[in-house]
Amino acid sequence: MAGRDILVFYSEADPFEEWAAALAQALPDLDVRRHDAIDDPADVRYALVWKPPVGFFARFPNLALVINLGAGTDALIARDDLPTVPITRLSDPAMAQMMAGFVLFAVLRHARDIPAFEAGQRAREWRYVHPRAAATIRVGVLGLGELGGHAASELARQGFEVHGWSRTPKAIPGVACCSGGDALLPMLGKVEILVVMLPSTPRTRGLIGERELAALPRGAVLVNVARGDIVDEPALIAALQDGHLGGATLDVFATEPLPADSPLWTMENVLVTPHVASAAIPATAAAQIAENIRRVRAGDRDIRHVADPARGY
Numbered sequence: 001m002a003g004r005d006i007l008v009f010y011s012e013a014d015p016f017e018e019w020a021a022a023l024a025q026a027l028p029d030l031d032v033r034r035h036d037a038i039d040d041p042a043d044v045r046y047a048l049v050w051k052p053p054v055g056f057f058a059r060f061p062n063l064a065l066v067i068n069l070g071a072g073t074d075a076l077i078a079r080d081d082l083p084t085v086p087i088t089r090l091s092d093p094a095m096a097q098m099m100a101g102f103v104l105f106a107v108l109r110h111a112r113d114i115p116a117f118e119a120g121q122r123a124r125e126w127r128y129v130h131p132r133a134a135a136t137i138r139v140g141v142l143g144l145g146e147l148g149g150h151a152a153s154e155l156a157r158q159g160f161e162v163h164g165w166s167r168t169p170k171a172i173p174g175v176a177c178c179s180g181g182d183a184l185l186p187m188l189g190k191v192e193i194l195v196v197m198l199p200s201t202p203r204t205r206g207l208i209g210e211r212e213l214a215a216l217p218r219g220a221v222l223v224n225v226a227r228g229d230i231v232d233e234p235a236l237i238a239a240l241q242d243g244h245l246g247g248a249t250l251d252v253f254a255t256e257p258l259p260a261d262s263p264l265w266t267m268e269n270v271l272v273t274p275h276v277a278s279a280a281i282p283a284t285a286a287a288q289i290a291e292n293i294r295r296v297r298a299g300d301r302d303i304r305h306v307a308d309p310a311r312g313y
């Protein structure tokens with residue numbers, strides 16, 4: 001058995017020093033190392049990772065816990081080189097708040113006609129559009145989990161008429177909730193701004209295709225902050241080009257980075273952001289990682305925030 005108790009960190013995007021400092025505060029006796037600073041791989045018991053290279057886990061024979069450095073576990077649980085240990089994800093109120101902020105920004109931007117004013121400004125034209133009350137604007141949220149549920153509540157707090165859709169029934173104050181496959185198309189028919197907040201799973205990949213986009217009222221707007229593969233991108237581009245969709249705010253894409261030749265880059269009615277809607281925040285997320293590590297150390301099988309490969313997320 002390993003002599004030390006090391007957490008190995010791998011992410012091309014997240015700040016190692018911030019994570020090491022936050023974890024040191026949450027669990028002072030944990031040895032946190034960057035993946036390229038491991039002397040004896042047998043000492044590694046925990047892996048905090050975002051998209052590690054293929055073969056990464058095989059280096060560490062004594063792993064007891066893998067923590068996905070984010071909320072979406074799709075890239076991790078689809079791998080065929082995972083160790084047979086609990087795979088957990090981050091579940092962090094601060095991440096939900098950051099996401100809700102982005103969703104509010106995107107929805108308000110469309111609801112308050114900002115793209116029209118931006119275009120007017122470029123043309124030096126005073127394009128007056130009379131403001132509409134939020135209560136007259138129907139917003140749909142697909143996925144009512146930790147991020148989607150919170151964003152839906154925040155949208156309701158802004159006064160929008162909010163409709164939410166999930167796999168199993170939910171009750172969220174101020175949100176008209178529905179669930180299951182049969183409820184999707186009727187819900188799409190009602191909303192003029194649709195926010196995609198589903199995980200990418202075998203059941204949700206390609207879920208929003210030509211038929212679903214056609215079900216939205218003409219001129220509707222799509223906001224995707226979840227995963228690019230949930231929406232059929234060619235169908236989305238066609239719907240934006242032919243005017244059925246009035247616009248889109250897209251933070252995620254079928255291929256990331258979005259290829260330079262994608263028509264989405266240059267569409268007037270599309271805002272492209274580089275997968276930044278939310279991020280794991282070390283100061284707030286470290287505590288739950290520390291808690292799970294304490295449980296592993298104590299031999300407690302009740303590990304929190306476990307991703308379920310059978311469910312798909």
Ligand code: NDP
Nearest residue numbers: 072143144145146147148166167168199203225226277278
């Ligand atoms: P959760 O797992 O907490 O919630 C997922 C929600 O989707 C649940 O309400 C679930 O329903 C619903 N759902 C899952 N499958 C289906 C289905 N087949 N039909 C209908 N509803 C379904 O996820 P989070 O809210 O934490 O995160 C959502 C996604 O956001 C992540 O998976 C990730 O991909 C993305 N994300 C994007 C970021 C960005 O920066 N752009 C940052 C962080 C996350 P039920 O509860 O009934 O199971």
